[in-house]
Amino acid sequence: MKILVCISNVPDTTAKINFTSDNKEFVSAGVTYIINPYDEIALARALELTEGTGGTVTVINVGDATTEPTIRKALAIGAADAVRINAVPRDAYFVSKQIAEYVKQNPFDMILCGRESSDYNGTSVPMMVAEMLGIPSVSSTKKLTVDGSSATIEREIEGGKEIISVPMPFVAGASEGMSEPKIPNMRGIMSARTKPLKVVEAVPVPELAKVVSFDKPVQRSSVKLISPDDAGKLWEMLRDEKKVI
């Protein structure tokens, strides 16, 4: 079984988020990048599924050379080899197209992604890749087991779960519960030095959508506490300061 895991290079979840003065671009200076947490779950499950079976796990990332530390980490965790599509990821359509084109030339039995990436939370790449390849896609996968040439998937739905059977190949978006992220061990880190990381040039993709600007959420203002025996003050403040009544 050959599994492809899509790895997104995202800012650390505790990073300070800032944009350029025209609000068009994210400022990456001083930001630490990590593997998207949902992708780490997908990678962990892929490694469990192939462990001891002779199967292999390949990771793919669409990014420029600055994403290589993140790819090396995926190799240190246990992927056998990696592919980097050499381009700055523009949007979900661009990324999906690059991955789909690669898979057309290099087929896999299963493509695992995170259900969404923690930077732009688009949730679209898994579905778009599947659509472009004409294969099934399943979102928010909480459990995934393989039986022969198909897989049984437990999906998260509002207030319950859904059990799905899909033939291989398919695309699934990993959610919490599918596996536990793995911490690379020293042997893994050492062997990652020599594992193959192939760089592939990007295919041209038309620009269908454009980011106009990014706006940060409005800062929450501080809370004013009024004692219960002074309820009249609340009324005054709403009238005089906030002018809402």
Added chain:
Amino acid sequence: MAQDRFQSHDYYLMDELLTEEHKLIRSSVRDWVKKEVSPVVEEACQKATFPKQWIKGLAEIGGFGPYIPEEYGGGGLDQVSYGLIMQELERGDSGLRSTASVQSSLVMYPIYTYGSEEQRKKYLPKLASGEWMGCFGLTEPDHGSNPGGMLSNIKDKGDHFLLNGSKMWISNAPFADVAVVWAKDEQGIIRGMVLERGMKGFTTPETHGKWSLRASATGELVFDNVKVPKENIFPNVKGLKGPLGCLNSARYGIAWGAIGAALDCYDSALRYAKERVQFGKPIASFQLTQKKLAEMITEITKAQLLTWRLGVLKNENRATPAQISMAKRNNVNMALQVAREARQIHGGMGITGEYPIMRHMMNLESVITYEGTHDIHLLITGMDVTGINAFE
């Protein structure tokens, strides 16, 4: 302990001096500590037990012999990697770091450096995997800062040596499978040897009642006519330089480790100071609190620069024992001062197990004493710069 919210601090952008692999090693050890150590360390210290389940994880993340060559089961990593591993382990707990330091620098290092090929092959792979744990016996009840005066001795009995004496304050002793022991031969020359648990006359009683390094087991080594096969003696070293070489390696790791403890205290104090409100304001807004925090990060940053440079010198085989002494002394003292100031910032909460501060502070009282006391390292620097020995 409450949830481990640790975030590291890199005021002078020292990360730019590290390789991507260094950073990956560091983040992996940090993740492991957050997952496996932080949730249980408080209870382990309160109960004064060493969580044995840490051994396997320590081996996997490279805590045992990271710089020992791969052919003997080590990691083949450089000295900066070793330092970073020690820093992250001590960020979790000095006792955890002590266990790794002893195994790496005081047991695997001498076997690798002074041992025969047979000794290396027999012991190193099992020590690297954590299947065997080791301890290091140098200190004696009456000989601490002055190990050269040791009384433990071996007598040549033809096909073996007979070992007598005792060692005190030995980390990992209660559960160690092997012990690297230093004793004098009939000519009064210090020799090193490997003892194995089960040798007749060799016992390891545990030392109880410590207020420090409670998650690290400490004990004695007692030798009552222990028959030591001749092939267990290190062939490649004689004299005090044997144990001192090991201490050099361990002290280097401690210099990094202390930064980890200091970072944990500073990080907790900084967060607490911003969240804790008194007189209607976060306590971080008072000048006296800011003075404490500003001085802490200044001292941490200086220590980081010191160890990084020392690591580069060590990689090039140029770090002198006196340079290592300076870093060990400076950084451990720095960490202890940071812990004390951080404890004050936490007010009453600082004495509880909700925060790591008091635990680090108590641990550091051992760290400032073992591997050469604070004053002994000062005398080493003094001797180095004046050329005059002030020990005796």
